[in-house]
Amino acid sequence: MPFARAGQVVGLLGGSFDPAHEGHAHITKAALTRFGLDRVWWLVSPANPLKIRGPAPILDRVARAQAVMQHPRVTVTDIEARLGTRYTAQTIAALQDYYPGVRFVWLMGADNLAQFHRWQDWREIMARVPVGVLARPGDRISACMSRAARIFRADRLIGRASVLLGQADAPKWAFANLPMSQLSSTAIRETGKWSAGAVDDRPMGE
Numbered sequence: 001m002p003f004a005r006a007g008q009v010v011g012l013l014g015g016s017f018d019p020a021h022e023g024h025a026h027i028t029k030a031a032l033t034r035f036g037l038d039r040v041w042w043l044v045s046p047a048n049p050l051k052i053r054g055p056a057p058i059l060d061r062v063a064r065a066q067a068v069m070q071h072p073r074v075t076v077t078d079i080e081a082r083l084g085t086r087y088t089a090q091t092i093a094a095l096q097d098y099y100p101g102v103r104f105v106w107l108m109g110a111d112n113l114a115q116f117h118r119w120q121d122w123r124e125i126m127a128r129v130p131v132g133v134l135a136r137p138g139d140r141i142s143a144c145m146s147r148a149a150r151i152f153r154a155d156r157l158i159g160r161a162s163v164l165l166g167q168a169d170a171p172k173w174a175f176a177n178l179p180m181s182q183l184s185s186t187a188i189r190e191t192g193k194w195s196a197g198a199v200d201d202r203p204m205g206e
C-alpha cells in the first residue's frame with residue numbers, strides 16, 4: 001500500500017487505464033494544482049462494474065500507467081485488487097479505515113459525473129469525500145446538468161474557490177475547466193494510435 005501522512009490531501013483517480021494515456025496525465029497534473037492536492041494515486045481497477053468488456057490483465061495496465069505517469073507526486077497502484085473492493089464506495093470506505101487522518105478527494109472526468117448517479121452508493125461517496133471533476137470534450141454540459149450535479153448544486157465550489165476542495169468537508173465538489181484532451185483508451189484500442197488529439201488549449205468559460 002502506498003504511503004501517506006496524516007493531514008495530507010490525496011486525490012484518487014480510479015480507472016480502467018486500458019491503456020493509460022496522456023489525457024490521464026494531463027488531468028492529474030491539473031487536479032494537483034486546481035484542487036489543492038498534495039498527491040494523486042491512480043487506482044488501476046480490476047474491472048469497472050458498469051462495463052461489460054473485460055480489461056487487459058491488471059499488471060500490464062499498471063506497467064503501462066507507470067510508464068505514462070512519471071511524476072514525484074503521483075503513485076500508480078493496484079490498491080483495489082489488494083483490498084478486494086469492487087465498487088468505489090467500498091474502496092473509499094476501506095481507504096479511510098486504513099489511512100485515518102488522510103484527506104481523500106475522488107477525481108473523475110466529466111463523462112463519469114454525467115452517470116455518477118448510477119454508481120453504487122454514490123450518495124455515500126459524496127458524503128465521504130470531496131469530488132473533483134475534470135472537463136472532458138463533449139461531456140461538460142451533460143455533466144453539469146447531470147442528476148448528481150443538480151442534487152448537490154449547493155455544495156459546488158465555483159471558480160477559484162475550487163483550490164479549497166482538498167481542505168473542504170464533504171459533501172463538496174468542484175468542476176475544473178481546463179485545456180481539454182481528446183484522448184481516450186477506447187480510441188487507442190480501436191485505432192492503435194497513441195497521439196489521437198493533442199491537448200486543446202482554447203480557453204473556456206467557467
Ligand SMILES: Nc1ncnc2c1ncn2[C@@H]1O[C@H](COP(=O)(O)OP(=O)(O)OP(=O)(O)O)[C@@H](O)[C@H]1O
Nearest residue numbers: 014015016017023108109135136181183184185186
Ligand atoms: N481525455 C480525458 N479528459 C478528461 N478525463 C479523462 C480523459 N481520459 C480519461 N479521463 C478520466 O480518467 C478516469 C479514468 O479513465 P479511463 O481509464 O476509463 O480512460 P478512458 O479513456 O475514459 O477509457 P475508455 O475509453 O475505455 O472508457 C475517468 O474518470 C475518466 O473520465
Ligand SMILES: O=C(O)c1ccc[n+]([C@@H]2O[C@H](COP(=O)([O-])O)[C@@H](O)[C@H]2O)c1
Nearest residue numbers: 014015016045048050087088089119120
Ligand atoms: O462504484 C461504482 O458503481 C462504479 C461504477 C462505474 C465506475 N466506477 C469507477 O470509476 C472509475 C472510472 O472507471 P472507468 O472504467 O471509466 O475507468 C473506476 O475507478 C471505476 O471503478 C465505479
